[in-house]
Amino acid sequence: MIRINDLSKEYKTKNGLVMGVDRVNLTISEGEVFGIVGYSGAGKSSLLRCINLLERPTSGQIEVNGLDLTKLKGEELRKARLKIGMIFQHFHLISQKTVAENIAFALRAASTPREKMTSRVVELLEMVGLTDKKDVFPAQLSGGQKQRVGIARALANNPSLLLCDEATSALDPNTTLSILRLLKKINRELNITIVLITHEMNVVKEICDRMAVMQDGRVVEEGSVYEIFSNPKAELTKEFISSVLSFEVPQTILDKVTGSIVKVMFKGDVAGEGVISDMVQHFEVRGNFLHGSIEYIQEVPLGLFLMEIQGHPDNIKRAITYMEGRGAQVEVIQNGH
Secondary structure, three states: OEEEEEEEEEEEEOOEEEEEEEEEEEEEOOOOEEEEEOOOOOOHHHHHHHHOOOOOOOEEEEEEOOEEHHHOOHHHHHHHHOOEEEEOOOOOOOOOOOHHHHHHHHHHHOOOOHHHHHHHHHHHHHHOOOHHHOOOOHHHOOHHHHHHHHHHHHHOOOOOEEEEEOOOOOOOHHHHHHHHHHHHHHHHHHOOEEEEEEOOHHHHHHHOOEEEEEEOOEEEEEEEHHHHHHOOOOHHHHHHHHOOOOOOOOHHHHOOOOOEEEEEEEEHHHHHOOHHHHHHHHOOEEEEEEEEEEEEEOOEEEEEEEEEEEEOHHHHHHHHHHHHHOOEEEEEEEOOO
């Protein structure tokens, strides 16, 4: 369990004080994957670095498993940090050390006995799928392999919390997906809480349970990933989600439409039902799909469709009421003409 209470972080600059994190309150449950989303400068990296006190907050509290880290110093803080792993965007591997030596470095920092170190390194290499890269140097690895070493190193001391600082931003889409699946596997099998920051909504959609959206150092929206994707409230959140769930249809196509244009959303099991085909059969209307997809967020379907409905206005109204009665959310974008 992580509790962030009224947390603020100020930075002194030549132009005066800048508020990096502004009175943030968040609760992150044990064992969940929590995403923090925002553009560059939103404060998400500052917030993440405050969680393990790489940056000390100006005010507020950080509680991890009931321990207020802001009250710790010296050896007590060092011990607490050993239970918080961190994965970086640019890997931060030691180029002169082999893969095994990079992982062992984290164990050595925790004064792990030598006889236990070798077996733990072997165990971690197997966990991240790099058993055959044990004696290879970082320069000989791909970006995805380097990040797997970073993950193994972060897990070396059996942390209860894993912080990911833009962990996939330097990777191509296929490698990103494999790293996200590895993180989800670690989360499920080891029950490690993961907090990741990103500006990519596809990352959040793939593995996060809940999320917060940050702007100007503040949290502007927070909730389950599914609910935020299906019903975003803040304008910034809508902007982020439009990068993943787009309803853009060329104007030349819209100019040819004579019927009503409606946006239809189906949540959960309803997304798999034939609501639209049933509607066309029950009422004297014709349907024409302009755009549509079914997204899966945490394996739960979210159906999104943009369609033209042609017919008498009264029949169109009844058709919309019917879809709403079957659990759809319907928004009229343009009335027929």
